[in-house]
Amino acid sequence: MFTRFERIPGRLSELKKCFYCGNSLPANSKEHIFNSSWGGSHKTGNLICDQCNSNFSSQTDVAFAVYVQAVMNSWSFKGERHKEVPRIFLENEYFLDQGAKLKLKQPLVKDEILPDGRIKSNLAFNSKSEAKRWIESGGMAEWLRRDPSIQEKEHLKKIIIEAKPDITEAKPQSASFQLNLSEQYRSSAHTILKCLGFFLPEWVCTDSTKQIRDFVRYNQGDWRFFAVHSEQLISIAEQAASLIGLGVHHNSVEIYWNSSTKMVVGVLSILNRVKRSVVISKNYSGADAILYVFEDTYGSKKPPQAVFTEFDSTQLTVPLLNFQYFSFPHKIFEYFRNELVGLMEFYYPVDAITARLFKGIETINQKNLSLEQTTLEEYLSLFLTFFSDVSKVTGTSVDLAKVRSKLLEYGFAILVSQYSGKLYTDPDIEALMKLAFDRTLRDLKI
Known part of the structure; x- marks a missing residue:
């Protein structure tokens, strides 16, 4: 199916003029590829000029604040411009400190x-x-x-x-925020265009992208003309998040060149939790292809990486990318409201509980323990606590004896016999523990 699949280098040095207004480059001030408030750290002066850069700082850069603050809070990490992990202030006398405390x-x-x-x-x-x-x-x-x-x-x-401490567990939080969807889609398209300019500069300045560039830079046009809801048959971003373990600690862009619809659609994923799909061009003819760009959020300042692939669409039984426009105003409101409610009432507390599990595993791993039955019980205890905490959030009943039995059945029982004496950080051991955890989670349907 794939006729080309390769890592490609950055080519932003080929851009001599700002792709929005045509001012000369490089600029004096540098622009982040992925917003610093999302955890992005790499920036460059070779994409847009100073004037265009400053245009996005007041409204567009903060359009996703409510989403990213919730994710960073639950996973206890901060963006480049945050002095500390973001806190979420509630309407009552409480606030949520890092880890949803x-x-x-x-x-x-x-x-x-x-x-x-x-x-x-x-x-x-x-x-x-x-x-x-x-x-x-x-x-x-x-x-x-x-x-x-x-x-x-x-x-x-x-x-x-x-006095004994009164520990309040992570719990769903009501979400009542005023969302500026136009600015969200300007921010999304801005990021997608920067990724194009970074790796495929010949594409970002063509006439086919003029409408989206004018919308992003000068707010010309209705956001609903460019915004679509997409379903991806192949998402390199989702595969990378699962296989490589990037999870919430990365941002990514996937750009689809689609010959059947004659469109180019960009999909932005923020911290693996928020997704926005934007029509970049409606006048495309050529091969079907995907550009995948990603950057981690650990403050490394390393430039984003990219993979470019072309494929033969005739070998696909279903379209690589399905998308539809948002039609009726009440449906638009319902979609984005449900998305935010899902983030705050499900992902937010579960993220905090998952982060606590990972932190616990990391703490045990730092002891460099060799595998034996007594140390295995420490890991089992962490996983059982996770399932117990998640059941409280989701309101489901969980039999911890059954959870333990499932974990043992799916891999924990054979660890000591097959890997006795090895460190728990051994890749084979980590892989088997993850498999047992995933299968147990799937079986219990929490």
Whole structure:
């Protein structure tokens, strides 16, 4: 089916003029290929000029903030311009700290009048150290409306020391945000065009891309003219995320040259969670092809990498790419609302729980443990905790004894007999554990 499949080098040095306005390059300021707020780190002055670069900073660059902040928060990582992992502030007295940990915006002190007239005080803090600071910095005096005695301070400190932590698990969060879809599609198309300019500069400046360039740069035209919902028969991005383990720690673009529809469609995937498909050209004739571009989010500043493939569409039984325009206004609202609700009410807490599992495995692996039954139990315990936590989020009942049995059946039981003495970081062991986990997850249908 494939007639060409190869890694291709960056060719952005061939661009001598800004592909939006024609100003000379290189620019003084550098432009990120994938937005820095999404975790992108590589930037260059060889794509667009300073004036065009500054045009995107106020609205377009923040169009996906609500999505990326949720993903970065749950997986506890930050973008280049974030000083810390993004926090999500809720409409009540709480915010979500990294890892979807529910914390108070400030100490919560409430007095409750009981039926018999007595007053019961409820005090809540994020930590014991925060509680002690509240006592010493005047919070206690403000609450009592007088200066507390030394005895009162010591008594409250003793209660705090003896108190048990109240741990709130990751849970679905309601999503009520005003989304600017026009800016989202401008941002998406902007990223796709930059990937084209980086690897196939001869394509980005042609007449066939003028409409999308004018929409992106000058906001000319309705976003619905360019926005489509796509279904991909072959998604190199999804395969890479699964096989290489890129997951949420990468951004990617796939561009499809489609001879049957005479269109070029770009698909942007942000942190493997948000996808936007954009019509780049409606006047295409030529071979069917895919350009796949990806960049990791670890702040490496390494340039994006790309694979280009051509294929014989006559050998396909179904279209490589199906897409449809968004038709009716109420359907558009429903689609994007459901997408955001899915992210916040399902992916967000499950991401946090999954990240906790990976962190636990990483912590055990750092001990360089050799495989034996006692250490195997540590890994089994991590996986059982994961299934238990996910069941709470999804509202499903899980029999942990059955989960353990499935994990053993699908690979854990033979680990000690076949790989005794080897390190848990051995690729064969990691692969077998992942297979057992995936099969168990599939069987239980959580």
